[in-house]
Amino acid sequence: MTTIENRPGSGKPGEARSHGPSVQQMMDSDTRPVPVALRDHSYVYTGSADLSKTRYTSPAFAALENEYMWKYTWQVACREEDITKPGEHVVYDVVDESLIVTRQADGSIKAFHNACLHRGTKLRTDNGRVASFRCPFHGWTWGVDGSLADMPCDWDFPHVTEDPARTCLPEARVATWAGFVFVNLDPNCEPFETYASKLIEHFSNSFDFENRYTAFHAMKEVACNWKVCMEAFSEGYHVIATHPQIIEFTGDANSEYSIWPDSPYVTRFINGFAVQSPHIKDKLSPQQVVDAYMAFSARTPRGDSGMKVPDDANTREIIADLFRQGMEAGMNADLSKVSDAEILDAILYHLFPAFAPWAGIGQSLVYRWRPGRTPDTCYMDVWRLAPIPKDGKRPAPAPYRELRLEQSWKAAEDMGLLADVFEQDMENLPKVQMGLKSTGKKGVSFGNYQEARLRQVHKLIDKFILEGLARDGRSRSEVEPFLVPEG
Numbered sequence: 446m447t448t449i450e451n452r453p454g455s456g457k458p459g460e461a462r463s464h465g466p467s468v469q470q471m472m473d474s475d476t477r478p479v480p481v482a483l484r485d486h487s488y489v490y491t492g493s494a495d496l497s498k499t500r501y502t503s504p505a506f507a508a509l510e511n512e513y514m515w516k517y518t519w520q521v522a523c524r525e526e527d528i529t530k531p532g533e534h535v536v537y538d539v540v541d542e543s544l545i546v547t548r549q550a551d552g553s554i555k556a557f558h559n560a561c562l563h564r565g566t567k568l569r570t571d572n573g574r575v576a577s578f579r580c581p582f583h584g585w586t587w588g589v590d591g592s593l594a595d596m597p598c599d600w601d602f603p604h605v606t607e608d609p610a611r612t613c614l615p616e617a618r619v620a621t622w623a624g625f626v627f628v629n630l631d632p633n634c635e636p637f638e639t640y641a642s643k644l645i646e647h648f649s650n651s652f653d654f655e656n657r658y659t660a661f662h663a664m665k666e667v668a669c670n671w672k673v674c675m676e677a678f679s680e681g682y683h684v685i686a687t688h689p690q691i692i693e694f695t696g697d698a699n700s701e702y703s704i705w706p707d708s709p710y711v712t713r714f715i716n717g718f719a720v721q722s723p724h725i726k727d728k729l730s731p732q733q734v735v736d737a738y739m740a741f742s743a744r745t746p747r748g749d750s751g752m753k754v755p756d757d758a759n760t761r762e763i764i765a766d767l768f769r770q771g772m773e774a775g776m777n778a779d780l781s782k783v784s785d786a787e788i789l790d791a792i793l794y795h796l797f798p799a800f801a802p803w804a805g806i807g808q809s810l811v812y813r814w815r816p817g818r819t820p821d822t823c824y825m826d827v828w829r830l831a832p833i834p835k836d837g838k839r840p841a842p843a844p845y846r847e848l849r850l851e852q853s854w855k856a857a858e859d860m861g862l863l864a865d866v867f868e869q870d871m872e873n874l875p876k877v878q879m880g881l882k883s884t885g886k887k888g889v890s891f892g893n894y895q896e897a898r899l900r901q902v903h904k905l906i907d908k909f910i911l912e913g914l915a916r917d918g919r920s921r922s923e924v925e926p927f928l929v930p931e932g
Contacts (some may be wrong), residue, residue: 458493459491461894462894465699466699467701468701472784476755476785477783479784480649480784480786481519483792485647485705485726486701488703491704492931493891494929494931495888495889496900497888497889497926497928498887499927500927502670502878504820505927507819509924510816510910513913514910515539515798516631517631519796520627520813522544522626523535523626524662525554525621526839526842527572528546528554531550532575533547533573534569536569536572538815545569545761546619546628554626556616556626558615558616561583565582566582568587572845575589580615593613614899617630618631618634624654624830625811637929638801641708641711641796646708653832654804654809655726657830659828660843661827661828661829661843662842662846663826663847664825666848666850667874669874670820670821670881671814671815671817674823674879675814676896677873678812679899680700681695683701683870684716687873694764695716695720696722700714700715701714702714702767702898709901710796710797710905712795715792716790716792718764718790720734731760736754764789768789768879776807776832787804788807792885798902800813809829810828810830811824811827812826813826843859853871854867854870903929904929910924
């Protein structure tokens with residue numbers, strides 16, 4: 446396969462694009478009206494200078510992220526369906542912080558710091574349902590509303606009991622959106638509604654994400670920094686080398702990357718499908734594209750699609766119609782007005798720092814990343830959300846599965862074909878982490894367009910770190926070697 450020449454830009458950094466149809470041009474020929482959200486796209490040049498590789502490997506930089514970024518950003522903790530009854534709770538751990546996210550008697554949700562106010566013992570280590578949160582060390586007990594319910598030998602602690610503010614479990618901020626529960630450890634944080642404004646706007650106007658349930662949820666420990674893992678799922682540039690089995694039917698190098706200045710914490714990546722990759726020099730026939738796509742999706746031998754595809758056919762229309770029919774039967778829904786883009790394309794949003802929901806029809810994926818015990822490890826969650834059946838009865842959420850570092854995604858039951866694709870990515874990630882420690886590579890080089898969103902994440906990390914240093918009266922010079930260079 447030979448890459449054909451780039452479509453020229455104006456000569457300004459970030460304006461060059463790959464040869465072939467852009468995502469917006471693909472949508473121009475859609476057979477149905479395309480959601481307004483998908484027509485809202487915006488690119489911002491974020492710079493070209495190399496980043497310090499120590500941002501991925503240094504315990505000192507990880508400590509800065511832990512202190513000034515993870516404690517001040519909105520993160521998804523669980524699904525609302527995980528905690529439907531009073532006392533049901535999920536333990537959300539990130540770096541050295543732990544929260545008990547629990548349902549209240551009035552139906553609201555609260556997130557309490559998961560530490561006994563006596564000597565700091567972790568109150569809960571597992572998800573579940575309890576009538577109270579009791580410290581296993583000395584028995585101090587709080588109700589599910591966070592109020593102190595019992596203190597053995599309370600006569601010995603008048604200095605605590607006389608101050609009600611010292612007896613209630615401290616709370617984190619909580620927000621709910623599209624069935625997810627978000628938390629923020631900063632009591633003075635920006636409201637979720639403005640922090641995630643573009644995400645909320647797009648999904649409210651164009652995508653039904655509310656009426657879904659968890660059909661799959663697994664978490665795996667991965668042998669790389671959380672940013673290495675997150676970045677692997679944030680661009681289509683790696684497809685030609687990592688997922689070559691799909692280049693006959695994916696416009697990988699024609700993917701669209703959006704950064705919105707008025708909503709800087711939200712970005713988006715769209716990879717168009719049912720078109721050939723611009724990396725393929727020779728033009729494939731519509732028959733070849735359809736056969737390749739159907740062989741991949743149906744796991745059938747190449748050429749067994751059973752279809753005669755005209756030479757002038759619109760491959761996106763043909764494959765979208767096939768998928769639409771199959772999805773209508775499976776979902777028991779009328780999809781006749783749903784656009785080809787929603788049926789076919791990988792539409793992946795990202796809410797800083799580490800929440801990534803897919804938009805579209807059928808079963809939608811959601812990713813979450815968190816740092817591991819060292820800068821060399823992380824945790825990745827994958828949810829698959831399915832539409833609630835037409836009868837309106839919400840199925841119980843699928844059981845949660847944890848995978849150890851040495852386990853494959855294939856060990857997670859019901860992950861399906863996705864596990865094979867994920868394992869191709871997992872094969873790379875430890876190699877990336879090891880290579881970042883090589884003395885021969887001085888920095889990390891990002892593309893001006895295809896990896897602009899990656900650089901945006903790093904710039905936002907720096908924003909939170911610098912704001913934190915300023916609050917603490919510390920100098921920028923302490924972290925200068927780590928920071929994303931200007932330009």
